Amino acid sequence: MQDESLYLIFLNAAVVNNFVLALFLGICPFLGVSAKKETAWNMGLAVIFVMLVSSVSAYGINWLLTELDLLFLRLICYIAVIASAVQLVEMLVKRYSPALFRSLGIFLPLITTNCAILGLALFQTAKEYDFVQSLVYALGAGGGFMLALMLMAGLREKLELARVPSVSQGAAMSLMLAGLLSLAFMGFAGLGGSHG
Amino acid sequence: MAESPNRSASVRPPTLALNPQETLTADTFIRGLWKENPVFVMLLGMCPVLAVTNTSINALGMGLATTFVLVGSGVLVSLLRNWIPKQVRIASYIVIIATFVTVVDYGIQAISLELYAALGAFIQLIVVNCVILGRAEAYASKQRLHTTLINSLGMGAGFTLALLSLGTVREILGNGSLFGVPLFGESFQPWVIMVLPPGGFFVLGTWLLLFNWLRLRKERKAMQQSGVAANAG
Numbered sequence: 001m002q003d004e005s006l007y008l009i010f011l012n013a014a015v016v017n018n019f020v021l022a023l024f025l026g027i028c029p030f031l032g033v034s035a036k037k038e039t040a041w042n043m044g045l046a047v048i049f050v051m052l053v054s055s056v057s058a059y060g061i062n063w064l065l066t067e068l069d070l071l072f073l074r075l076i077c078y079i080a081v082i083a084s085a086v087q088l089v090e091m092l093v094k095r096y097s098p099a100l101f102r103s104l105g106i107f108l109p110l111i112t113t114n115c116a117i118l119g120l121a122l123f124q125t126a127k128e129y130d131f132v133q134s135l136v137y138a139l140g141a142g143g144g145f146m147l148a149l150m151l152m153a154g155l156r157e158k159l160e161l162a163r164v165p166s167v168s169q170g171a172a173m174s175l176m177l178a179g180l181l182s183l184a185f186m187g188f189a190g191l192g193g194s195h196g
Numbered sequence: 197m198a199e200s201p202n203r204s205a206s207v208r209p210p211t212l213a214l215n216p217q218e219t220l221t222a223d224t225f226i227r228g229l230w231k232e233n234p235v236f237v238m239l240l241g242m243c244p245v246l247a248v249t250n251t252s253i254n255a256l257g258m259g260l261a262t263t264f265v266l267v268g269s270g271v272l273v274s275l276l277r278n279w280i281p282k283q284v285r286i287a288s289y290i291v292i293i294a295t296f297v298t299v300v301d302y303g304i305q306a307i308s309l310e311l312y313a314a315l316g317a318f319i320q321l322i323v324v325n326c327v328i329l330g331r332a333e334a335y336a337s338k339q340r341l342h343t344t345l346i347n348s349l350g351m352g353a354g355f356t357l358a359l360l361s362l363g364t365v366r367e368i369l370g371n372g373s374l375f376g377v378p379l380f381g382e383s384f385q386p387w388v389i390m391v392l393p394p395g396g397f398f399v400l401g402t403w404l405l406l407f408n409w410l411r412l413r414k415e416r417k418a419m420q421q422s423g424v425a426a427n428a429g
Contacts, residue, residue, distance in 0.1 A: 179397030
């Protein structure tokens, strides 16, 4: 059991060990959906929701599997729950906002293979957080993901107007930008405890 | 495998006739290394590429683990391709992949505890590596066993190659060593940022820049040549 304060857990997950820029989780949507701020915002909301659902479920599954002594099934159960949660979000978004459904495109079902979500479930298990701590951790991680996505989207919108050499167009430029952002986030190191 | 071509043709459902079975050529393997390299060309599976390439040993371990899962799940998906209903195929693939990942997870733990600690959660995160699910969906679910086997091996080799090309550069610059062996003398001042997270982004970005430059140069040359040919004609 961890005795970290909730505030520290949140800060740690959101900025110090930012899931995207420090732990390299969820790079695909980070590069794929960060072209426009509006899409980035909605993607962030969807990811936060899925993270909360999978965090709660992962806590329950881990407890159950520990009781039954079936821990080798943990990975399979986690991924099955995440896939169902994503399916749920997909149906909700399709029902209530078809425009958003179209703009997120293939990246909505791909939240299933977003490593940030499975990573969250695995990390919270490894760190032995209790229920409330897990929830705060999920919120922090989701918030951090959204922050990184929004920052990137803002930068890329500006970049649309700039003239870059033809060699560096596309993914190469985005990766360089991400590197600079990551460099900036390193400044937070040591702010919220030292563990990874 | 052992079945005669006539029999397999009659068993195959009509929808599969739309996807012609690839015949086994050298290209089946080589394609994954270069033309369809999962990392540099298709930009898939970036998370482990960036996260565990701070040393070349980690990169190699991750590459081999991913190759194992890629080949194992590819073979199983290819064998079961006529039995998995279309509606639940993604879920079935993920369960198959997760099974192989659990095997790798326990395997690495048994072989090298040091490597296990260094790779951390990223071994289990192979499940969500889009290269593997992408291969299962786009290739293994339509092709015969032996081409799938060779193609998965090629893709795995391409992935390992990409991981190594990042891992070696980052280790040499950031640590002054290669596979743990120091390359330079005592006085070498390591470029620490290269083994930290930003270095991963920078090195991968630089590789992509290089490949972009090569591609553009090739296109320009081809254009010039066709221009010359048009003038001559």
